[in-house]
Amino acid sequence: MTLIVVLSLGLMLTDLFWSPMAYYRGYLSLAVTPLRWLMDLPPRVLTSIDQSLSERDELQVENDNLRADLLLMARKLQRLDSMDNENGRLRKLLGVSKQLDQRVLLAELIGVSADPFSHQIVINKGFGDQVYLGQPVLDEGGVMGQVVEVGPYTSRVLLITDAQHAIPVQVNRSGFRSLLLGRGSDQELLLDHVPDTADIKVGDRLLSSGLGARFPKGYPVAEVVEVIHDPGQPFATVRCQPTAQLDTSRYLLLIFAQSATPVLAPETPQASPKVSTLNPPEEES
Amino acid sequence: MVAPPARGSWLILLSFMLALMLTEIPMPEVFEWGRPQWAALVLIYWVAALPHRVGPWYGWVVGLLLDILQGSLLGIHAISLALIAAIIQALHQRFRMYPLWQQALLVLVMVGLYQQLLNWGQSLQGARSDSLLFLLPSLVSAFIWPWVFVLLRSIRRALSVS
Numbered sequence: 001m002t003l004i005v006v007l008s009l010g011l012m013l014t015d016l017f018w019s020p021m022a023y024y025r026g027y028l029s030l031a032v033t034p035l036r037w038l039m040d041l042p043p044r045v046l047t048s049i050d051q052s053l054s055e056r057d058e059l060q061v062e063n064d065n066l067r068a069d070l071l072l073m074a075r076k077l078q079r080l081d082s083m084d085n086e087n088g089r090l091r092k093l094l095g096v097s098k099q100l101d102q103r104v105l106l107a108e109l110i111g112v113s114a115d116p117f118s119h120q121i122v123i124n125k126g127f128g129d130q131v132y133l134g135q136p137v138l139d140e141g142g143v144m145g146q147v148v149e150v151g152p153y154t155s156r157v158l159l160i161t162d163a164q165h166a167i168p169v170q171v172n173r174s175g176f177r178s179l180l181l182g183r184g185s186d187q188e189l190l191l192d193h194v195p196d197t198a199d200i201k202v203g204d205r206l207l208s209s210g211l212g213a214r215f216p217k218g219y220p221v222a223e224v225v226e227v228i229h230d231p232g233q234p235f236a237t238v239r240c241q242p243t244a245q246l247d248t249s250r251y252l253l254l255i256f257a258q259s260a261t262p263v264l265a266p267e268t269p270q271a272s273p274k275v276s277t278l279n280p281p282e283e284e285s
Numbered sequence: 286m287v288a289p290p291a292r293g294s295w296l297i298l299l300s301f302m303l304a305l306m307l308t309e310i311p312m313p314e315v316f317e318w319g320r321p322q323w324a325a326l327v328l329i330y331w332v333a334a335l336p337h338r339v340g341p342w343y344g345w346v347v348g349l350l351l352d353i354l355q356g357s358l359l360g361i362h363a364i365s366l367a368l369i370a371a372i373i374q375a376l377h378q379r380f381r382m383y384p385l386w387q388q389a390l391l392v393l394v395m396v397g398l399y400q401q402l403l404n405w406g407q408s409l410q411g412a413r414s415d416s417l418l419f420l421l422p423s424l425v426s427a428f429i430w431p432w433v434f435v436l437l438r439s440i441r442r443a444l445s446v447s
Contacts (some may be wrong), residue, residue: 001367004341004363005367007345008364009360009364011349012359014359015359015360016358016409021359025353025356029353032305035302036354039310112311113355114309114310114317115317115355115407116314116317118356118357118407120356149356164410
């Protein structure tokens, strides 16, 4: 029993204070990968049975809907293309390095953390697919979270609602910047240190600001649902709701953000090593 | 004086595997708060039934797998389950004599202890609970203990694992 206690305490201390442990936990996850695969089997089989048994006209309707969606998206994309070009030209005029289009990878959800205190999910891509620690994860609604553990075949994603998570954001309308903190509750996020005079209203959209060099700039993160000005409090309380479908998305996107150099890179060479230390391997909290 | 060869290890391992899967299977948010601690229940059963074969080391390994599976602080499930196994191993003769409802009471205490240790581990990582709701699984676990016990005992007797 003494040996067990010593071993466990040693493991806990390494896990808490030795940051490279995050890499090795990825290898440990190999031990439970077969178990995960087994657990994911029933829903997978059910889905495939459901698909093979569904009616032809049902499929037809779904197909039509998807076609309509595709058309809508294509129209949006056409506008986006021209705007992208224009943006590129303006950036060139300003002498700013052009932001490249980001590479994405489609991943599938295979597990949800059973612990109500931790908001984490497990996806079916690992370092075999070049997933890396701290990689941003999105769904069609917006930012979902970031990768905190990479195994050979699976990775673990910390959601933005987890109490350990914070993401730098910017109000789309006014440009006001702040940190959006997870609260450990499913549908609630809190903006940190908002002065009572800040320009922020219910219904404002919060986009990732790209500060901190972890999340790419400009993806929707949350929407403001409540602003409370209490004279007794030093700051306003701003409650937000994530725009991503954190509890229903089964397919998610992994974004390969370009290297952590800021858009306005300083030209002096001695400043560059400082930039690289901005992005340590440990998780952002 | 030669001990008979241990049989039915596969059954013990299978039951632990099922317990791990039941612990991790996704459920609606409402049920997650009251999810029984399957691994702890199965561990308590096997330690009480076969204390010479299943002990703290079994609990430690199962707990470590749980840690990896849930991404919690590495070692916290391990040490908690090992502690439960050690206590039940020391008490196993009394535990066997208890009627089912009294066993369930002891299970309540054991799983409550387990939840409390887990909660301390979580607060080390910064996710502290602000209510006593985290103790709910121990109540649920104690409530379903009679069924788990009868089921596992009948399977064990049918396959004569000892």
